[in-house]
Amino acid sequence: xxxxxxxxxxxxxxxxxxxxxxxxxxxxxxxxxxxxxxxxxxxxxxxxxxxxxxxxxxxxxxxxxxxxxxxxxxxxxxxxxxxxxxxxxxxxxxxxxxxxxxxxxxxxxxxxxxxxxxxxxxxxxxxxxxxxxxxxxxxxxxxxxxxxxxxxxxxxxxxxxxxxxxxxxxxxxxxxxxxxxxxxxxxxxxxxxxxxxxxxxxxxxxxxxxxxxxxxxxxxxxxxxxxxxxxxxxxxxxxxxxxxxxxxxxxxxxxxxxxxxxxxxxxxxxxxxxxxxxxxxxxxxxxxxxxxxxxx
Numbered sequence: 001x002x003x004x005x006x007x008x009x010x011x012x013x014x015x016x017x018x019x020x021x022x023x024x025x026x027x028x029x030x031x032x033x034x035x036x037x038x039x040x041x042x043x044x045x046x047x048x049x050x051x052x053x054x055x056x057x058x059x060x061x062x063x064x065x066x067x068x069x070x071x072x073x074x075x076x077x078x079x080x081x082x083x084x085x086x087x088x089x090x091x092x093x094x095x096x097x098x099x100x101x102x103x104x105x106x107x108x109x110x111x112x113x114x115x116x117x118x119x120x121x122x123x124x125x126x127x128x129x130x131x132x133x134x135x136x137x138x139x140x141x142x143x144x145x146x147x148x149x150x151x152x153x154x155x156x157x158x159x160x161x162x163x164x165x166x167x168x169x170x171x172x173x174x175x176x177x178x179x180x181x182x183x184x185x186x187x188x189x190x191x192x193x194x195x196x197x198x199x200x201x202x203x204x205x206x207x208x209x210x211x212x213x214x215x216x217x218x219x220x221x222x223x224x225x226x227x228x229x230x231x232x233x234x235x236x237x238x239x240x241x242x243x244x245x246x247x248x249x250x251x252x253x254x255x256x257x258x259x260x261x262x263x264x265x266x267x268x269x270x271x272x273x274x275x276x277x278x279x280x281x282x283x284x285x286x287x288x289x290x291x292x293x294x295x296x
Contacts, residue, residue, distance in 0.1 A: 029148055030116055030149050030150060030152065030155065031114060031117065031149045031150075032113060032114055032117050032118075032144075032145040032146060032238075032264065032265060032267065033112065033114055033238065034138075034141040034143060034144060035109060035110075035141055035142055035143075035144040036110040036111065036138045036140070037141060037142070039107065039109070039110050043103040043108050046101050046108055047072045050110065051064070051074065053137055053138075057137050058078060059076040059097070059134075059137065060076060061075070061076055062076065062201040062202070063200040063201030063202075063214060065216055067216055067225070068224065068228070070102065070103035071100065071102045071103075071239050072101045073098055073099065073240065073242055073243065074098070074099040074100075075096050075099075075214055075243075076096070076097045077095055077096055077203050078097070078130050078133065080129045080130060081094070081097070081115070081127055081130050082205060084124045084127050085122075085124055085205050086205050086208055086210075087124065087125060088122075088124045089123075090170070090210075090249060090254070091205070091210075092205040092210040092211070092212045093247055093256065094119060094122030095212050096201065097112060097115060097130070098112065098113050098243075099240060100112070100242075102237040102239045104237060106235065111144060111237070113240050114143065115130045115134065116131060117155060120152050120156050121156070121158050121167065123156065144236045145238055145267070147268055158260070158263075159260065159263075160267075164260070165259050167256075169257055169260065170247075170255060170256050170257055170260075171254060171257055171285045171288075172254055173246065173255055173285070173288055173291070173292045174253045174293075175253075177251065178251055179209035179250055179251055182248050182251055182252065182253050183211055185292060186248060186291045187213075188295055189290065189295075190215070190291065194290075195287065196217075196219035196220070197215050197291065198218060199214070200215065200243045201213070201214040201243075209248075209249070210248065210249045210250070211247070212245050212246075213246050213247075214243040214244070214245045215243055215244055215291075216242070217284065219287075220283050220287055221279045221280055221283035222258070222279075222280045222283035222284035222285075224242055224243070228241075230273065231266055231273055231276075233273075238265055241266070244256075244284060246291065253291070255284070255285065257285075258280055258281025258282070258285060261284075262281070
């Protein structure tokens, strides 16, 4: 009996030891953005300074725009990031880095998407040069956009909750006879401006028929000016969530499901707030789908 109790005590000891050891080795968590330390400049000056910094760096500025008043977004890419994007199916979604400047009641914020967070979400290899380059470019910053953050394992299988879309559950907007026809059709509609959409950037993924096109949505229930005031309500502004993008991959045109795309940018979004924009995901899909309307 004494021997049996001793074995039980020993087993319990090892269990608690392993639990304690596991607690010490908690997996790191990642947040979707970095907030650059306090900015002394006013909004307009910071926009100019940031553009100059980017243009003198190893990053390539592929587009910028103001989705609404006192918000400006720069979209960058990098040769190493493009190599990473080219190595994975639909990796083109991760070919862009978004940088945002937002004026708030408490001052001007400069933020950018976390490349490690996005690499894991988009199933592409992490690129140390990109993370180091952004840190060197913008200086001291801190992770932002979520209270706790998300582990790499969860990011690779990210979904807002059970039965919600995952990375592979993107929306197929249209199919064509060739990659060239698909790309030409999308750009034709964007150039014509028929559907209240504004082209922000275009990035070709090297070595494959894949092009990422950033689009500002200017009208409807999925418009930037409709969705963002409802969801971006905290002190930290998630402006670098924008713009949405479509991916011309091979002969097909895709966009990320709204319930996935919005949730990964706002991982702490409450169900109540999500319900406030319940019409937005379908509206975004329907709006972007118009770009694949066949032309004569």
